[in-house]
């Protein structure tokens with residue numbers, strides 16, 4: 001760690017306690033890059049002033065690309081010259097975040113050569129984030145990244161870097177191959193990922209089961225969540241073992257089933273699969289006894305987003321079940337219809353979920369050629385506008 | 395016969411030049427304008443995509459971000475320090 005260049009009493013507070021501290025990590029990197037000292041300096045000033053001292057630049061990419069770079073400039077360049085330019089680079093992560101240690105070293109070496117050496121593994125969309133470099137270093141960084149087999153991720157009004165849970169590579173609950181699907185979609189939409197052509201961002205996220213480890217239901221415009229169509233696979237002997245080892249099946253399993261479709265009489269567990277909403281709770285509590293069904297595929301949901309321009313939205317079901325083998329073709333066909341509609345009617349910075357709210361789900365479904373189905377309704381409305389007359393009384 | 399991609403790119407470039415500093419244009423604005431001008435039988439969305447790519451790869455236009463992604467002429471970064 002290099003000697004302190006600035007006093008940073010407020011930041012120093014953030015080093016206390018047993019948890020990881022970004023201040024500690026930046027300080028450790030002061031040997032690698034002089035930008036780290038100035039970064040700490042400007043951050044301390046921001047805390048004192050209660051406002052940030054970064055300006056958004058218009059730079060968004062390297063030659064030919066319209067995404068992957070977030071331009072940042074300090075508004076105090078004389079005082080903190082090493083962070084006068086402090087651009088962020090988004091690097092498309094390997095699907096499912098599987099790296100060899102060699103790949104990680106390669107990424108870090110590239111960033112030590114061209115930037116501050118500070119990374120964020122990973123950003124909320126999933127990309128590897130390289131924090132802080134100058135405009136002159138953008139093209140050389142990109143050249144080294146591509147030579148090592150990496151590419152930039154998305155930013156701006158692009159397809160954002162698609163992400164997937166580890167899926168069948170490591171997880172027995174995966175109902176389809178999330179890694180293959182995510183990789184295929186990433187390759188198919190390279191043009192849309194690098195050259196912004198939409199009203200605003202569009203995110204694909206792939207979760208292998210309803211546990212939804214990549215939070216697709218809350219964070220993606222198109223969420224693909226693995227599920228099953230038939231019955232939960234049940235091993236009665238293993239259920240009995242859970243009971244014998246002290247699990248309170250009535251309280252901890254049946255009691256938390258959201259559709260109250262399970263019964264435990266002390267001997268036998270009965271699941272009314274017709275009523276099951278595939279929440280995964282019982283399977284997560286008794287993984288040795290219960291498993292997703294055998295007829296596997298995914299549900300496709302639309303319209304989630306985090307609160308940026310407007311408030312947060314959760315996704316709505318678009319197609320309740322697509323068999324695993326038909327999934328990719330269905331996603332691509334659906335995506336092209338959705339983008340056509342959004343391109344035609346979307347306003348600048350309007351996410352697809354917001355557009356659906358504005359025009360109404362019924363009109364949206366009509367435009368993309370889907371029929372409404374009951375699974376799209378999360379709860380029946382309680383004001384059905386049915387008026388009864390006195391003579392209707394039974 | 396469909397309009398050559400080079401012609402579409404040239405028309406788009408004229409539009410970006412004309413609007414520079416007055417209105418920020420998105421890829422969609424350019425695409426819609428070209429389809430309105432030539433008709434979708436002569437000028438497809440894919441042709442427009444290729445035309446935009448030509449403009450970017452040649453460096454005649456760049457993507458910029460002002461609360462959304464736009465297509466502009468190359469310009470000096472307003473936010474950059476002198």
Ligand code: SF4
Nearest residue numbers: 165171174208209213
């Ligand atoms: S979402 Fe499901 S399949 Fe994917 S890692 Fe999580 S539990 Fe496993």
Ligand code: SF4
Nearest residue numbers: 257276277279280282
């Ligand atoms: S998956 Fe959820 S809804 Fe279905 S039976 Fe288990 S706890 Fe109930």
